Amino acid sequence: MNISNTPVLVADLFFFLATSLPKYSFSYAKLRFCRLISKKNHCVIIPKRIIRAALLLFLMASCGDNPKEVSTSTAKKEIKKDSAKIDSTKQKKKEKFVLTEDNAVDFFFDYQKNLKVNKVKITTRLGSFTVQLYDNVPYHKANFIYLTRKGYFNETQFHRVVKDFIIQGGNSDDRKTGKKRSEIGHYLLPPDSRKGYRHHRGTLSMPSSEKENNPHMLASPFEFFIVVTDPGSYHLDGDFTPFGRVIEGMDVVDKINNVPVGEGDWPQQNIYIQKAEVVE
Secondary structure, eight states: OOGGGHHHHHHHHHHHHHHHTTTSOHHHHHHHHHHHHHHTTOOOOOOHHHHHHHHHHHHHHHTSSHHHHHHHHHHHHHHHHHHHHHHHHTOOOOOOOOBOTTTHHHHHHHHGGGOOOOEEEEEETTEEEEEEEOTTSHHHHHHHHHHHHTTOSTTOEEEEEETTTEEEEEEOSSHHHHHHHHHHBOOOBOOOOOSSOOOBTTEEEEOBOOOSSOTTOOBOTTOEEEEOSSSBOGGGBTTBEEEEEEEEOHHHHHHHHTSOBOGGGOBSSOOBOOEEEEOO
16 A cells, blocks of 8 residues: 555545535445546555545534534524414404493494394293384384393393382393393493383383482393383383383283282292294
8 A cells, every 4th residue: 555645545535525425325435536546646445444534524524514504494493483373372363242331322323223123022931922112212122122132031030020010021130140241241221211102001111220320310221111000100201211012912911910029029939031032
């Protein structure tokens, strides 16, 4: 072996590895290198240990700068993933609509514009009766139709019965009713008692709220009462809002008005509204 030519050969070997190693296997690359140096009049056989040493040094040198690039690209991918997660959290579900004292009047003003119905049928264990709502009392009519369609009145009760005076419904002593009210919203309705309607027998009217500081007698939207007095209870005129009348089943209203009651005018046996439905 010609040792004097070794440095030149090692330099040639490094150059060759840089240009050939990615394409060829180690054995085949060594063969090509021997042919290459034979053309340069270096007809020698390079010991395997020199080739392996040169290969090791080449790999160490070539790998020195790569880790930073890999970690950077990985970080970029991670950032993109995190960004995607953050963006997805911004897509919040649309909040459920709830009525409030601020939006109720505007809501029912728009709601009543397209109402083509004005009758509601109410069914109890004592029978059914039907009420017709006045078109020119728009907020109270719209409210009653809206609550009926929402299923609010179902399973509420006629919780106040005053003989020969009224039956009052729309409330209950169970948690379901309170939950329904919370889901629909907390609001009151302004009185609308100057349309010329009086509290004749069979009139459907709305009680004022028992809420404190209610000087304007704002109405409780979840409750209603029906006048049973013959010919009427006219002392209620001006303080409450008539918004409909019983057109069928007044005998059922009288049956409810004659049930035994206990403390607070609550019927001794509950009178549930089994179903309230809009007559289309």
